[in-house]
Amino acid sequence: MKFVILAALVTLAVAVPQQGYGAPAPRSSVRDDSFEDVAILRDERVHEDDGRYNFDVEAENGIRASESGSPDGPEGTIVSAGEYSYTAPDGTDVW
Numbered sequence: 640m641k642f643v644i645l646a647a648l649v650t651l652a653v654a655v656p657q658q659g660y661g662a663p664a665p666r667s668s669v670r671d672d673s674f675e676d677v678a679i680l681r682d683e684r685v686h687e688d689d690g691r692y693n694f695d696v697e698a699e700n701g702i703r704a705s706e707s708g709s710p711d712g713p714e715g716t717i718v719s720a721g722e723y724s725y726t727a728p729d730g731t732d733v734w
Contacts, residue, residue, distance in 0.1 A: 675700075690717070701726050 706721030
């Protein structure tokens with residue numbers, strides 16, 4: 640009798656839907672024309688052994704970004720600064 644109750648409990652536990660993170664849905668192989676291919680004109684990256692870094696990126700559509708950082712913060716945290724610019728869809732320059 641105990642075995643039957645144990646088997647029923649195990650069956651119930653296995654049958655309960657599991658809540659959690661599932662695998663992401665597969666990407667469609669159909670091209671989304673709302674995105675355009677943009678050439679990268681410049682992509683310079685430097686990572687030093689002591690933790691310092693900098694990068695400069697520029698795309699043909701006018702997007703630019705640069706950043707530099709170093710582990711000069713408290714307890715070795717990274718202190719960084721940078722800038723970016725692009726043209727908004729309404730034609731406004733964003734800096």
